[in-house]
Amino acid sequence: MSDRKPIIAANWKMFKTPTEGYQFARQLLPKAMNLPGVKFILCPSATGLYHIQEVVKDSAIELGGQNLHPAEEGAFTGETSARMLVACGCQWVIIGHSERRHIFHESDKDIQPKIPTALNAGLNVILCIGERLEERQEGKTEEVLRQQLRDGLAGMETYPIDRLVIAYEPVWAIGTGVVATPEQAGEAHAQVRGILGELFPGIEAETVGILYGGSVKSSNAEALSKTPGIDGFLIGGASLDLDEYVKIAEISQIEA
Numbered sequence: 001m002s003d004r005k006p007i008i009a010a011n012w013k014m015f016k017t018p019t020e021g022y023q024f025a026r027q028l029l030p031k032a033m034n035l036p037g038v039k040f041i042l043c044p045s046a047t048g049l050y051h052i053q054e055v056v057k058d059s060a061i062e063l064g065g066q067n068l069h070p071a072e073e074g075a076f077t078g079e080t081s082a083r084m085l086v087a088c089g090c091q092w093v094i095i096g097h098s099e100r101r102h103i104f105h106e107s108d109k110d111i112q113p114k115i116p117t118a119l120n121a122g123l124n125v126i127l128c129i130g131e132r133l134e135e136r137q138e139g140k141t142e143e144v145l146r147q148q149l150r151d152g153l154a155g156m157e158t159y160p161i162d163r164l165v166i167a168y169e170p171v172w173a174i175g176t177g178v179v180a181t182p183e184q185a186g187e188a189h190a191q192v193r194g195i196l197g198e199l200f201p202g203i204e205a206e207t208v209g210i211l212y213g214g215s216v217k218s219s220n221a222e223a224l225s226k227t228p229g230i231d232g233f234l235i236g237g238a239s240l241d242l243d244e245y246v247k248i249a250e251i252s253q254i255e256a
Ligand code: PEP
Pocket: 011, 013, 169, 173, 174, 175, 176, 177, 213, 214, 215, 216, 234, 235, 236, 237, 238
C-alpha cells in the first residue's frame, strides 16, 4: 500500500462522553490539517458520533462506528444499524474487534454478515483479526488468521475488496502494554496478504490495507511504521490522548 496514506485509526472503546469527543475532535482539526500525509479515522462510541460529525464534516478527519448489527432495522435493543452510522457521518465501521469476539462472544459466523451489510450501506470496513497468546505459542497464528479471514469474508468474492481494511491485532497485545515486535507484526501481515491472495485470486491483495493494532504508542510507532506491509495503525489506549495520537500520526507520516 505504498502509494496510499497510512491510516491512523482511533478506537476509543467505551471512553469519552460526546462532549469530550467533540472537544478532542476540535483540537485535532488544525493538527490534522498539518499532517496531510496520513488518514485520520476517529471511532468514538455510538453516542458521540452525531456530535463529532459536526466538527469533522468537510475535513480530512473521517468517522467510524465500533460495531454494527447486520439487520437493516428491527427489535434489537442496544444495537446500531449501518444506516444509523451513515446518518451520523460515518464512512467506516470496525467489525470483529477482539473485545467483541472475546467479551461478547461474537463468532466468525456472527461477524460475516456484518461486512456485506456495511459495504452495501456505503461504509468502509476495518475487519479485526488476531490470535490469542496460547495460539501463538502453539504455532497456530497463521491457521487462526486464515480461519478468521475465510469465515469472516465468506461470500465476499463479488464485493469491493478495496473498501476493506484488515487490522491485525494480536489479542495478547491489545491493552496489555505488550507490543508485537516489528518482526512478529511484519510476518503476520505478510501471512494475511498471502491468505487474501488465496481467498480472492482475482484481486490484487496489495490493494487491501493492513493495519497493526495492539499497544501502539509513540515510543514504538517508528519501528512498526518502518516495517514493510504495515499500512497504519488501529490504536486504542494511546488514541485517547490527543498529543500521543498526533505524535503517532507525525511518526507515521515521516516513515510513509
Ligand atoms: C484496540 O482496541 O484496537 C487496541 C489496539 O487497543 P490498544 O491500543 O489499547 O492495545
